[in-house]
Amino acid sequence: MPKPKSCSINSKNMMTKIKKAKVSPKKEKIVKTKKVVRKPAKPKPVKKHKVVSPAKKLIKVIQPAAKPILAVPSVKKITPEVKRIIPEVKKIVPEVKKEVVPAVQLKELELKLPISVKDLSVRLQEKPSVLIKTLMEMRIMAGINQVLDEEATVKVCLKFGYGIKKAASEEELALEIHKSIDGVRMLEPRPPIVTFMGHVDHGKTSLLDAIRKTKVAESEHGGITQHIGAYRVVLPTGKITFLDTPGHEAFTAMRSRGAKITDIVVLVVAADDGIMPQTQEAIDHARAAGVSIIVAINKVDKPQANIERVKKQLSELNLNPEDWGGKTITVPVSAKTGAGIDHLLEMILLEAQMLELKANPKRPAQGVVLEAKITKGKGPVSTLLVQNGTLHLNENIIIAKYYGKIRAMFDDRGQSVTEVLPSFPVEVLGISGVPLAGEPFFVIKDEKTAKDIASRRQESERQQQMKAIKRISLEDLHTQIQEGKLKELKLIIKADMQGSLEAIKDTLNKLNVVEIKLDIIHEGIGNVNSSDVILAVASNALVLGFNVSSDERAKELIEKEGVDVRIYNIIYELANDIKQAVEGLLEPTLKKVFLGKVEVRKIFKMSRAGNVAGCFVTKGKVTRTGLARLLRNSEVVFDGKIASLKRFKDDVREVLEGFECGIALSGFEDLQEGDIIEAYEIEKIARKL
Numbered sequence: 001m002p003k004p005k006s007c008s009i010n011s012k013n014m015m016t017k018i019k020k021a022k023v024s025p026k027k028e029k030i031v032k033t034k035k036v037v038r039k040p041a042k043p044k045p046v047k048k049h050k051v052v053s054p055a056k057k058l059i060k061v062i063q064p065a066a067k068p069i070l071a072v073p074s075v076k077k078i079t080p081e082v083k084r085i086i087p088e089v090k091k092i093v094p095e096v097k098k099e100v101v102p103a104v105q106l107k108e109l110e111l112k113l114p115i116s117v118k119d120l121s122v123r124l125q126e127k128p129s130v131l132i133k134t135l136m137e138m139r140i141m142a143g144i145n146q147v148l149d150e151e152a153t154v155k156v157c158l159k160f161g162y163g164i165k166k167a168a169s170e171e172e173l174a175l176e177i178h179k180s181i182d183g184v185r186m187l188e189p190r191p192p193i194v195t196f197m198g199h200v201d202h203g204k205t206s207l208l209d210a211i212r213k214t215k216v217a218e219s220e221h222g223g224i225t226q227h228i229g230a231y232r233v234v235l236p237t238g239k240i241t242f243l244d245t246p247g248h249e250a251f252t253a254m255r256s257r258g259a260k261i262t263d264i265v266v267l268v269v270a271a272d273d274g275i276m277p278q279t280q281e282a283i284d285h286a287r288a289a290g291v292s293i294i295v296a297i298n299k300v301d302k303p304q305a306n307i308e309r310v311k312k313q314l315s316e317l318n319l320n321p322e323d324w325g326g327k328t329i330t331v332p333v334s335a336k337t338g339a340g341i342d343h344l345l346e347m348i349l350l351e352a353q354m355l356e357l358k359a360n361p362k363r364p365a366q367g368v369v370l371e372a373k374i375t376k377g378k379g380p381v382s383t384l385l386v387q388n389g390t391l392h393l394n395e396n397i398i399i400a401k402y403y404g405k406i407r408a409m410f411d412d413r414g415q416s417v418t419e420v421l422p423s424f425p426v427e428v429l430g431i432s433g434v435p436l437a438g439e440p441f442f443v444i445k446d447e448k449t450a451k452d453i454a455s456r457r458q459e460s461e462r463q464q465q466m467k468a469i470k471r472i473s474l475e476d477l478h479t480q481i482q483e484g485k486l487k488e489l490k491l492i493i494k495a496d497m498q499g500s501l502e503a504i505k506d507t508l509n510k511l512n513v514v515e516i517k518l519d520i521i522h523e524g525i526g527n528v529n530s531s532d533v534i535l536a537v538a539s540n541a542l543v544l545g546f547n548v549s550s551d552e553r554a555k556e557l558i559e560k561e562g563v564d565v566r567i568y569n570i571i572y573e574l575a576n577d578i579k580q581a582v583e584g585l586l587e588p589t590l591k592k593v594f595l596g597k598v599e600v601r602k603i604f605k606m607s608r609a610g611n612v613a614g615c616f617v618t619k620g621k622v623t624r625t626g627l628a629r630l631l632r633n634s635e636v637v638f639d640g641k642i643a644s645l646k647r648f649k650d651d652v653r654e655v656l657e658g659f660e661c662g663i664a665l666s667g668f669e670d671l672q673e674g675d676i677i678e679a680y681e682i683e684k685i686a687r688k689l
Contacts, residue, residue, distance in 0.1 A: 106163035113166055114147045124160050134159055171453045178442050182360040182388075190359040191232075191239040191423040192352035193261065193385070197282035198268035203298040206335040207268060208242055211345070230370050230385055230425030231412045238349045241385075241423050243370070261368050261385060261438075264351055266344070267295045271305035271332070275313040277524060283317060292351055293319065294329045296344055301334040359422035364443040365389035369399060370425060372434045380431050384420075384441060391420040391443065396450045397431075399441040401457040403450040404431040488517045490541035491578075494528050494548050500571065501525065504546060507575040528565060533557040542566070544574060591683045596620025596657065598677040604662070611669040612646075612662045615677065622679040623654040628665060631676040641666040642679075 109123060117135070121128040128144050135142050138159075140152055148156070154164050168176075196204045212231055233240045243262060265286040269279060286293050297310050311321045311330060320326020329347050333340035367387040375381050382399070384391070391397075396405050407430035409417050420426040432454070435441075444450040491508070495501040501523060508518060521539055522532065528543055528550040534557070536543050543565040550558065550565060558565055568574040602614040615622075622628075624645040630638035645652055646662040655661040663677060 106158070106161055108165050109157060109162040110165045110167045111153065112169065113150045113153060113164075115153060116145055116147050117142055118144050120148065120153065120156065124157070124162065126160065131156065170449065171456065174444055174446075174449050174453060175442055177364060178366050182363065186360045186362060187358040188361060190357050190421075191241055192263045192348065192355070192357055193241045193243065193423055194264045194266055194348055195243040195262035196266050196268055197286065199270070199273070199276035199278040199282075202268050202270040202273065202276075202279075203335045204268045207296065207298055207333065207341075210335045210338055210341055211242070230383060232424055233345075235345060235349070237346070238352070239423075240345070240348060240352075241425060243385075261387070262289070262291055263355060263357055264292050264294060264348060265289075266348070267293055268298050269295060269310055269314075270299045271297050271307055271310055272299055272302050274306075274310050275317070277526075280317065283319070292355065294331065294344075294347055294351060295319065295321075297330060297332045298335055300332045300339065301337050307332055357423075359388045361390045361421055363389040364445075365391035365395070365397075365420070366440065366442050367391075369435050369437055369439045369441060371437050372431075374434055378429055380434050381427060381429060382431050382435060383425060383427050385425050386420050386422050388422055389443070390422070391426065393418045396444045396447045397428075397441050398444050398450045398453055399431060399435040400439045401454055401461055402431050402433040402435050403444075403447075403454040405447060406430050488519060490519045490521050490539050492522045492532050492536055492541050492543045493520060494524055494526060494532060494543070494545045496547040497525065500546050503571060504544075504574060507571070508578060527551055528554050528567075530554045530557050533561065533563050533565075536563045536565075537561045544568070544578075546571060546574060591685055592680050593683045594620070595626055595679040595681060596622050598622055598661075598663065598679065600671060600673055600675040600677065603671050603673060610664065611671050612644075612664045613671045613675070613677070614660065615663050616660050617655050617657050619657055620679070621654050621656045622661065622663070622677070623681070624652070626679050626681045628663070629678045629680065630665065630668070630671075631678065632672065632674075637670070637675075638665060638668045640668065643667075 111120070111123060115123075117131055118128055121131045124131070132142065132144065134156060135152070138152075138155060140148075142148065142152075150164075150166070157164050196208055198204050208231070211233055231242045233242060265282075267279070267282060267286070269275060283293070295314060297307055299305060300307060311324060314321060314328065314330070315324060315326070319328040321328055321330040323330070329351065331340055331344045331347055333344055335341075365386050366389055367385045370383040370385050372380065372382040391406070391409070393406055393409060396403065406428050408428070409420065410427040411417050411420075412425055412427075417426065444453070493501065493504055495504060505520065505523070508520070521541055522535055524532075527548045528545050530551070530553040532543055533554050535541070537557075543563060545565065545567040547569060548567065550567075557563070566574070566577065568577075596617055597619040598615040598617050600613045600615050604612045604614055606612055622642070622645065624642060626642060627640065628638070628642050629636055643664040643666040644662075645655065647655060647659065652661070665671070
């Protein structure tokens, strides 16, 4: 029988399968060998890295493991050492991420302030219209030529990504040399500046006259020094500059200025009168200035003189004499006989050596004005005291809003001089006006610069005068408290008797609380004088008087300056007015007062007003100026102001219980039917003492 064809085909197929089977095992072996060779070759790059710490080693092992085949065995085999390293790796990784994030920095822009909108747009490289639009968004209405202050300029520049660096003005650049600190090698000893203070008729001018050996006291009107004078005294052991401040209490401001520029205060006390009210005032000014005090007990030649009583009064004022174990130098003197004057001068020079007073005479001069006046033939004449540097003839100086070139200089004896060293007084000619006493002066190299600075100061003063100055009073006290401008009540109290003054002080001390400060800056016996009014103007204080009146000079100042002066005849009325003022200073307590409850029944979507809730007042009432709290499922969803309150199409102030109304909430539109709106208002309750 013939063989079937399928058998031959099958045999051929079998032969091809056998051949393929013989070839495939060989290929598999080759693949396996390749895998075996690659596995140990991969970790080699890891060995090349120099490892410093175990944490860094673990990071480098993990980073090159790109294939999952190598990453699996490394994760499975975690030794205890690696477990300790893992927290370190977690600490390192976030630090790297923080360093990558760049910090946003503002561009620095140097500007001269104040600056106009036009100039600022040029510096910011923006159109003026864009800048004006930005200001309007900040609620600042300004034109292209309007000047912006520093606060508004800073806010605008922040909008455009700029930080402000205030450029130095021409005045600051010109006065920069006077602000520099002198080196120790440049400093040289200077004479002390001594001020005589004390009560009227206690012998200040007579004592100074005995020191200077000239008769100044005879030419003075009424025996009272009318202006602060400066006099130079040359002694064999050194030089001293004396300032004579008036002793009368009407010249309180001048005495205060004398204490600010002095190094040592000589307190003149009469041995027969002892400590007087003006003496205490002088002590307060000297202590406020932080200067040394030497007590000269004058008129010891009188038979009724009692030096020990004066020392006892001084110790009660914390001025313990040296012979009583204290630190205050006390020298008994007599201006009439000249006894003790040499010892007083020795003590002044000794105290000056202890203070180590020094100045730099090789720099441009600066100092203060002691007095100024207009004389026939000379014009404006100013008495200057040089505090540092040397003042030369023909130099340009600036004093407040005045400037000038020094045409002539005279010392305290009337002799012409060409230069003045530190701590010496001089009378100069050439100033453009009459400056106020106590104003500082500076030497400027360029006359044009001095003129420009003076003109700018005049313009600034003119603008300040245009602003209305309002002094504090009991009526506007509550308004200032609400605006957050006042947290302290300063008082000046004058009474007819010491007992009344103590009673008033005790009453005020009982009203004192922690949240405010009730400050009695001055107290005294007698009528309200010009000194009290000047102090009230400087410190913005109230003047209270009990059974006293105001003198004529004080009345003129009160009307001119607008100071609030209250005169009382009953102490309870005074205490009651102050109590009400103090209570106004206390922070009021806030209380929520429930007004009504409203149910939202339908929501109306308006194109302009947004969502408006159609409501029904179920209890109380709802007001347009009140506050609202939206409750949904007993949870507060909104708490704020009511934007509008309508009845039908009309705006209304309030809607009572049982009526329907439309309510729109400020800044909230997610209203739903079934919401409850509770209307309330905040009531401020004044606290009582």
